[in-house]
């Protein structure tokens with residue numbers, strides 16, 4: 001069975017020493033001590049409440065019985081613990097039922113949740129994302145009724161976009177909405193793959209539904225956003241009549257069994273419009289962007305759990321001898337950890353997880369600063385960074401998360417393939433992250449086709465300047481001079497490739513699609529390298545010698561074995577669309 005120790009020390013180090021979160025945010029009452037306290041409390045909760053339910057979540061999963069989904073044993077109690085601790089609404093304002101903590105701490109929360117029990121994460125993340133969406137886009141009354149109930153964990157939430165004939169292309173949504181004479185709306189249609197579509201954890205479920213009003217334009221410009229509750233709230237805000245929305249099927253999945261994945265039928269269900277008619281997609285994107293970061297953390301969290309269990313196993317399992325002769329001569333064999341290839345896997349996992357953790361937390365900080373930055377300029381810059389890096393993090397973390405879980409399973413050899421040991425669950429569970437919230441190929445298109453070029457490349461220009469100025473700031477550190485120089489070269493290579501691909505795309509838009517995935521990985525590796533420079537700089541400035549040598553060693557691995565991959569990805573990204581598009585469809 002898998003074990004998990006929340007890496008609270010490393011998370012706190014990154015938040016306080018690498019990113020200086022409290023200094024950057026400058027919020028009253030937010031101190032390093034508070035950050036460390038929050039991180040350690042959440043870590044304790046994840047270790048004690050979630051690790052023990054992870055296996056039943058997989059083995060027993062959810063069941064649809066008499067029209068109601070039963071969640072796996074322990075999920076309800078664990079949810080209550082998070083709700084009672086105030087962790088669901090932690091980032092909402094006090095008047096919305098929240099704690100007013102910064103989003104960056106929610107990133108830490110979700111990394112640890114995903115490590116301890118990945119399939120539990122959506123039960124927390126969905127009401128958080130729905131509350132944020134309604135706080136931004138709903139009218140006063142709607143907001144006042146729903147947001148506090150979501151923030152306190154009384155009510156759960158879903159995001160209802162996908163339909164049988166509509167996945168990536170939301171313009172195909174067929175679910176319809178009709179306005180009644182009393183101003184309310186009804187929704188009709190079928191949504192599939194709805195996470196948490198039904199569950200027995202909360203007393204009500206708030207479905208956020210994309211639907212098309214009668215007479216609305218075709219495509220995405222005709223979509224409106226509706227709140228459609230499982231139980232219609234009564235006049236005092238309590239639970240009223242059962243609404244005409246129900247789960248009709250529970251999907252059987254490869255993994256991720258603890259979260260229900262439902263086909264939902266809306267059969268004239270009462271609903272309320274959120275924001276303006278036909279402006280629903282923009283509003284729903286508040287939820288989607290929040291969810292994209294959480295999906296990235298599925299990859300990161302699963303990789304951390306896989307690393308911990310693989311490293312432990314590699315130290316215990318005796319097989320073979322070191323290539324240079326026995327290192328543990330008194331034992332009948334050396335432990336796996338002496339083998340270079342096992343170390344390649346473990347150090348690769350650490351290089352991704354620790355660099356990725358810093359990058360995810362930095363992104364969380366940008367989300368905070370986009371709202372609370374001191375000046376308009378600061379808010380715009382932070383919002384640009386968040387928009388630019390969200391597809392990078394979503395896609396790269398879910399890809400590397402899966403690759404890391406898979407390679408850490410390899411460390412367990414045949415025992416990794418055996419269900420009882422838990423490693424294969426991590427591989428199955430985290431695979432979804434590459435698909436949901438916009439498949440990874442779509443993230444790559446979003447990066448190259450929209451985010452890089454937005455406002456004449458403003459965000460990309462600012463990102464390059466930020467990386468360059470951080471490298472300048474650490475130029476005096478002998479330990480990282482060479483790495484900084486290599487990172488600068490890699491950044492310039494990405495810049496050159498960006499111009500080249502965009503220029504070709506002026507004649508053929510397929511250049512974006514053919515370059516996208518490799519381009520995104522090259523960009524992401526540069527961003528990870530940048531974080532490793534910051535991590536090592538902070539470690540060198542501190543007095544913890546063990547941390548200093550560990551971080552230097554992992555950074556050395558990153559710059560020797562991961563950063564060089566940038567050039568290869570860029571060569572592929574620039575190989576041209578014709579390589580992919582020349583053959584007629586029937587011959588591919």
Ligand SMILES: Cc1cc2nc3c(=O)[nH]c(=O)nc-3n(C[C@H](O)[C@H](O)[C@H](O)COP(=O)(O)OP(=O)(O)OC[C@H]3O[C@@H](n4cnc5c(N)ncnc54)[C@H](O)[C@@H]3O)c2cc1C
Nearest residue numbers: 159160161162166167168193194195261436437438439441
């Ligand atoms: C377990 C699970 C949970 C989910 N939870 C939710 C949820 O809570 N709410 C919700 O609304 N949906 C949910 N989904 C749906 C999920 O977001 C979609 O499956 C996903 O967006 C892809 O849509 P699709 O499956 O229809 O694939 P398609 O759109 O048919 O795409 C298939 C593949 O083709 C590629 N592709 C498609 N279009 C393009 C393009 N324009 N350019 C390049 N490549 C392209 C993509 O790589 C994709 O992988 C969930 C799905 C699963 C499996």
